[in-house]
Amino acid sequence: MMKNFVYEKYDGLGLAELIKRKEVTKLEVLEAAIEKIEQLNPKLNAVIHKMYDQAKNEAQVNTSAEGIFAGVPMLLKDITQEIAGEPITSGSKAFQNYKAKQDATYTKLLRQTGAIFIGQTNVPEFALMGITEPLQYGPTRNPWNTDHTPGGSSGGSASAVASGMVPIAGANDGGGSIRIPGAYCNLFGLKPTRGRTPTGPTFGRHWQGASADHVLTRTVRDSAAMLDVLSYHEKGAAFLAPPFTGSYLQAMYEPIKRPLTIAFSTQSPLGTTVDDECKTAVIKAMQLLEDMGHHVEEITAPVNGETIAKSYLTMYFGEVAATIASLENTLGRKVKMSDVEPTTWLLGLIGKSISAQEFVLHLREWDKAAFSMEKFHEKYDLYVTPTTAFPPARIGEMKLSRTEDFLVKLVGRLNAGKLLKQTGVVQNIAEKNLERTPFTQLANLTGQPAMTVPMHFTKEGLPCGVQFMAAKGQEKLLFQLASTMEEHSKKANGDGPRLPV
Helix, strand or coil, rough: CCCCHHHCCCCHHHHHHHHHHHCCCEEEEEEEHHHHHHHHHHHCCCCEEEEEHHHHHHHHHCCCCCCCCCCCCCEEECCCCCCCCCCCCCCCCHHHCCCCCCHHHHHHHHCEEEEEEEEEEEHHHHHCCCCCCCCCCCCCCEECCCCCCCCCCCCHHHHHHHHHHCEEEEEEEECCHHHHHHHHCCCCCEECCCCCCCCCCCCCHHHHCCEEEEEECHHHHHHHHHHHHHCCCCCCCCCCCCCCCCCCHHHHCCCCCCCCCCECCCCCCCCCCCHHHHHHHHHHHHHHHHHHEEEEEEECCCCCCHHHHHHHHHHHHHHHHHHHHHHHHHHHHCCCCCHHHHHHHHHHHHHHCCCCCHHHHHHHHHHHHHHHHHHCCCCCEEEEEEEECCCCCCCCCCCEEEEEEHHHHHHHCCCHHHHHHHHHHHHHHHHHCCCCCCCHHHHHCCCCCEEEEEECCCCCCCCCEEEEEEEEHHHHHHHHHHHHHHHHHHHHHHCCCCCCC
């Protein structure tokens, strides 16, 4: 092994280059990753399933450096990112004995990079929350401050990457699940354009097209290189992204040819509070972009934030109901309330009470917002907001109150979905959670690409990210801008990504 090899200081491409130059072996890198996981995971609870033996066998058998990430250890998220023969529980005890029958298309593409899978990361049950505290596995903690959440639903992946366990981890984003944990953990995270990355072979329109798979990384270039591989259109897919024939990794180094016109807002689309620290992150980003010669203008997106939230929640409730219904095939019996978490059961009850008409009407709001944003982007290249309205919550802070918990369990036993919907209790609980993260859902509904960029630390040392949205198909522009901002950060703060102390 090379002298002074500090595994966690390298990003994925950096490790791959060391292996290619034979300065370290795949097995040495893998053993460093395992050591890091064993050291940190007892405190963070980011990894819930380990695949060390399989990974070591792969590193020893396949010693050649084939693939752009050949030999680089990687974790996958414990939902939709199936590995044939391995557990995939979606954070739920209902799936505790289930093993994947085949690789997801996403997983097959990742294998082409040469990355070595060493385990799976924690998620909230069915990836439903912006925090990662499933009853089945317990809470994942933020490496910047273990009293706080790393966010969700890709919270396990974010905690693992931010702490240095791995340079890259699988993630997906149906309402902010890449960008929220990215912001909370000082990582780069991009949600691609709808249809850019595969969702099959199980899903053709995961969360009606709101959800997209990609990765969380410490560097922009790792994300760009991964999207080069993951950009793939399946024949049975429901959506097709605008074509891009080049390389995102190469394109991110190309200079932006003209000054951009950038719209920004620090106001919550729900009219709720935004923490001053999150506003500061945006102001710092705008000052930096102005210094770079871009034109910035404070203006809000031409959509109704409350309508977007209601449309998102309607889909959310419906998808939970469908997931619970599909459990019957897995369990081989009728699903009971005790099979899932109480809140999940109630979300499903509301989903069952929503009519097809109501569901379709809310889907139409997605399309209205998409056309409005495309017109908006004819003038503004980018739309910038805080990624989240608040810094990371404390572990347990988002739990139901005793009164809410009692009501949830009572109504759940009565199986009274329509009554529950009329009371508005669960909608209020969901909207309360959205108040912390009101900015991210718009891009999921419109299908636009959006990224979170590390930008600021609070007085308490917690990260805050800034979200950038672009028109459909404009991932290249996002990578170019993020790369420029990353270089500025390196000059200001020293070379390489910042890690928790």
